Amino acid sequence: MDNLNALMDGFAAILTPGNLLIALIGVTIGTAVGVLPGLGTAMAVALLLPVTYGMEPTQAFIMFGGIFYGGMYGGSTTSILLNTPGQSSSVVTVLEGFKMAKNGRGGQALATAAIGSFVAGTIATLALVFVTPVTVQFAITLGAPDYFAIMVLALVATASVLGSSRVRGFASLLVGLVIGTIGIDAVTGQQRLTYGVAELASGVDVIIVAVGIFAVGEALWTAARLKTDAGSVIPVGKVWMGKSDWKRSWGPWLRGSALGFPFGAVPAGGAELPTFLSYITERRFSKHKEEFGNGAIEGVAGPEAANNASAAGTMVPMLALGLPVNATAAVMLAAFQNYGIQPGPLLFEKQSALVWTLIASLFVGNLLLLVLNLPLIPVWVKLLRIPKPYLYAGILFFASMGAYAVNAQPFDLFLLLTLGLVGLAMRRFGLPVLPLIVGLILGPMAERQGRMSLQLSGGDLTGLIGGPTSWTIYAIIALIALWPLVGLIKRRAARDRVAVAA
């Protein structure tokens, strides 16, 4: 209950008109940065650092908190409306989000993303209040074998979303894995598949692949069929969520939050993995399986909740250990140090008032985000009324800008176009896109953790098996793999009984 009292003091400290204004500025900037492709929240916070030197630390962190949450939310807008993910954590949102927009349900997609982000942000911030010490203890026990087990779990789960044709699904997965191996190998420092091209040495950025395959690929595909389908404008239906939308969103929001928070809180977790797992979970357990791939609201609600919950989760190691697990947290840490505050194991004791004010400001920022964004949805959705040729021209423009902004390398534009052609070919030949993206993100992570496990065990294969946490995960994997078999045996037994009875 001490925590609760401290949090109330935090609220008392920030609920002044001046602070609320700062929070509002923060979430507005955050949303804008999230919407503009290629601009990251880390960059926004870094640019604003000098501005905040004149403020009190509390006010600075109110602003940073707003930017942080705002950025996570804003990324969903371009994913849904323009098929262009602004950051890797909103790549999965594209899958169902843009399909919903094309079916005239862009408003509902944006709304479920906004409300889901709010719900997840609130739940995860509450978790931050109550379980930080426990989470941190657990996070430290995790090692490379445990992360490797999580990657294996994610890859096994992917098998369930390979699409109607297993061969095509695996082909797509392998293309993703191959793209993922491009660049310098982190363990040995050797170059792989770079063919002497210096720009490939640091690998291919996930954003460029996702934007190329999704946005450019889709634009080319649409252009290729424009002759037969020229005049049609994307319908814009009702903007608000109906009763069934609410009913179908609640579950994914809660499950997404539950997945996102722990991944954010562990040092090598990240925001991408929970969005995949959320999508895969929703797809597997949905009552509307047939809608997946054609704009299922669960596929937007879950991942968007997951990435916001993960954002809140990253605050756990930052505040409790002084560990920056992503770039934005790193800039915030630098800001802490600028105020002469040393984050780390002693922060909660030494600067508890500041910490609780920061946490309270996360709650307030989260609420402001919802208030700010819900009324904007009808405005955003109007974008879709633009006739297709112009709309897709705009998408291409945004996609190129976003891809260029990642590293400011002209080579990336060439890469974007090439990947766009790959995306076009995949659509033409019916290859599903999701396995490619999963392979691209999971492949390098799994490889790194797997090899790290082996390094840590001195090359002994048992090093891969790890400890209790990884055993639990492998047990879950076994369950997933064996479940269909159990069903099969049951059905066979039932049939035998019927046969005997007859």
Add this chain to the structure above:
Amino acid sequence: MKFHRRAFLSAAAAVPALAAASACGVTADDAGGDGGGPLTGLRIMVPNSPGGGYDTTARSIARIMEDEAIAKGIEVFNLEGAGGTVGLQRTVSESGNGELAMQMGLGVVGASYTQNSEAKLTGTTPLAKLVEESGAIVVPVNSPYQSIDDLVAAWSADLAGVTVGGGSSPGGPDHLLPMQLAGAVGIDPTKVNYVSYDGGGELLPALLGEKISFGASGVGEFIDQIDAGQLRVLAVSGAERVSLVPDAPTLVESGIDLEFTNWRGWVAPPEIEDADRDKWIDALTAMHDSAAWQEELEKQGWTDAFVTGDDFAQFLEEQDQRVADVLTELGLA
């Protein structure tokens, strides 16, 4: 609410203090070189992500230059990629541009080899070395190693079993330190089991969770965990002991012939006008002489290591050669 007041007061106090500093000698005219007031139109490139060490250094310097009226409207921008060599390539290709400087350090020297970059730091115009930081050999508090001797004995006996972690990829400072340490104690560096973590953020939990035998890092990186008694420093790698961890001996004191420091500095594109080079060096000198910079050094735990122009160029060449030797031996360059 003590900290609010303290931070507020120091911010308020900083302004008159800075004004006083510039009144006694460090004037805008001195800094400008040609006597035309604060410099304008300067751009500083940071070759890695916002929030990293280079970024913090560059932005602190830019802020102090603004506050001291040495320069006005400095633009600091990040151009990430390939361990800093994307930025290096850009700097080299901006030949003759007198308005651009690049923040760099030992990590970029290493990356220019491991990333097979055509651009090398020896092809730039060195401006100044600014700060340096001693490295540290750290172990979890429950580790059996009480001294660097314990560690070296165990390490020599079991090369695969003793794992060393660092927050940089091969070629970075945390990698170069254990490799040079191995060389100095007669261990074959190619046999060292080095686990590369993605920055200090990933290295710390591995140390706390005792996943690795020891870690190599900058001495300031885990100071809070050291203070809290969760980590132990076996040795620092610089020439002298570090005030943050006064009890930790240097490697030389421990009988190992190795001095290793990470450092950061600024370089400019090649073939710039002498006047431009002098302009930058004067501006950095004025910045270095300010009270605000001394305050910043203390706050960030950086060691002053100010060297400019030709001396820095010579230093850079030596470092380049040393890094090239280590990485060639490892087959990485």
